[in-house]
Amino acid sequence: AQSVTQPDIHITVSEGASLELRCNYSYGATPYLFWYVQSPGQGLQLLLKYFSGDTLVQGIKGFEAEFKRSQSSFNLRKPSVHWSDAAEYFCAVSKRGGGNKLTFGTGTQLKVEL
């Protein structure tokens, strides 16, 4: 069965520091890959997605993610974190042609220290 692992439950970084959130997946074939962000009490906002082509994907709010097939990873990065980036981040995957069902990771809570 497919699964998504976000090994870091909590991450704390200082404002202005770089950020990398890890995501690994287990799938039979390369799935569609997504990163979502959720602020407290809010729904999820799509940060970026990977379907094919360039393995480095640019998203909103200065985020990017790199798909590495050999490592089954899709890590999210940001060169300089802002205090407003504090939120919960979810990695998700869906099977190509599989009817859109998303499998979510357990999430990573990001705290930003001023």
Add this chain to the structure above:
Amino acid sequence: GAVVSQHPSWVICKSGTSVKIECRSLDFQATTMFWYRQFPKQSLMLMATSNEGSKATYEQGVEKDKFLINHASLTLSTLTVTSAHPEDSSFYICSASLAGDGTDTQYFGPGTRLTVL
């Protein structure tokens, strides 16, 4: 673009009553809508998938008679929690997939906080 709304944003009800939550895609047509449940500090749990004009597909362990889903149009899906009990208190989130997009991207609503007294 790709905005999804939910109504209400929060609701408090008495045990035994039914509550309806609406999910609308505001600026696009959604062939498929999804309903999720999220417990505090946890990930999203898919409850059901609904396609316009057909019956919803429920995930294992989700009671379809308790969580009634209707997808009457390409822009509206509703979730009705019937005979609600305190254990149904949760954060319910819907999402919608853009018709013809072919990329499986889901756009999420802001969520509905349900509290059953």
